[in-house]
Amino acid sequence: MRTGLGSQLAALIGLLVLWEVGVRVFGVAPHNMPTASAVFRDMAGNMDLIGRGVVRTLSETIIGFVIGATIGFVFGSAFAVSRTLERLLFPLFIVSQAIPVIAFGALVVMWLGNDIWSKVAIAAYLTAFPVTVNTCRGMQAVDPQRVALLRSFGAGPWALFWRLRVPYALPSIAAALKLGISLGLIGAIVGEWFGDTVGLGIMLLQAMYNENLPRMWALILVCGAIGILLYAAFEAIERRWIWWKQEI
């Protein structure tokens, strides 16, 4: 674990050094690729501006993720329990996913206003789909013999759901949550492109218009760091709490 982290850190530093040296040695023009040091200088000089963007985008991502995951869990469970509901609504879910969010991002902003909630909605929308699918599939895969055993103990639908279906589906739900948090971050960043004043997404657009390459790279690095940290957090939770396999 420690050595893994150490070598990863070393690789990262090596990469940054390579970047710095490469840009200098080959004389790449600054408007094509800034040096790593220029990027970090920009980052250091604009800490509170970037910090505000991080807080905003992270809030959108997390609130959207929580809402989307909840919606996904509720619908996924409902589909798993009721065949009719699944036949009725599941195709709708799939069709809705075939339309790229970008296509109706503008609409969401018009409906929900140009503040945090339109971005939260887009993040939630992206998170909900994988969570719905995996919750449903995970619960449907439950072993019928174990269902029979619990029923022989006198378990009703409620006890079956919480004591068997939910824990049985957790590994597949956890996989969806990891995907969902990454999609939520994308949703939040892209959501800001439809117009806002704070957030990493809108800062990226501003950097593009101003051809401020160091800023752009600073933001890319920050976005990447957030994505990796969020994913790693879920990975850690999964390892610690949801280690069992579905096929038993």
Next chain:
Amino acid sequence: MDGPADSAAPPMLQLTNLSKTFDSGHGRLVALERIGIEIGCGEFVTVVGPSGCGKSTLFNILAGLAEPDTGAKILYNGEPRMAPELLGKVAFMPQRDLLLPWRRVVDNAILPLQVEGIPRAEALKRAQPLFVEFGLSGFERHYPQQLSGGMRQRVALMRTFLFERDLTLLDEPFGALDALTRSLMQRWLLDIWQRHQRTILFITHDVDEAIFLGDRVLVMTARPGRIKLVLDVPLARPRPPEMLTSPEFIALKRQVLAAIEEESIKSFQQVAEG
């Protein structure tokens, strides 16, 4: 010791005319045909029969998980019961241990109590004294994946025993164990049974096991499953392992084997015919 089969007491379980037909895509399959049995309070009854003769099907019906054909009568403690009414009334241990991998040994054992609505602390208190008896002390906090086959089976048995019901159904509980572990478990089960005074119906493929454990042995016919032979086992208890080679034991075994042999041949022919 009071005799288990007190003739004055009403039977704990009485089945009359119990049949079960499965309607599948390609025709009807009669799994059980006109089964009639009576089981006394505190009795240990073993069931043997060729594979596929409907033993597990019978248990599923008694546990309330499947409906028998119309016309069947099930009297449980003297009261007529429809199949679903038996859910939660019978302690049922299926052929596989079916432990839940996310629950520790203790939590697997108390699962039926929690389903009943008993708080965890209270359930743990009831389970505590059984760990030594079931050879699981020190393993309370292990997960099922960390146990051997024999131990997993004991956890499943403990779960079944903690679910205190008038009737206990055990479907081949030792089927997957090696001969040595199996004979240890048999003696251990008799011990537990005598101490806890339960009524047990026990499925097995092993004729020695059926006679060694049972007050009575039921032999079933090949499909459709009927009761072919009901054999009383008048061997004294406690039964020492040497009993397996005694002449009385051998004589009983000969009778059971003869009945099974006939049925196994029939069941083999059924399979050959398709």
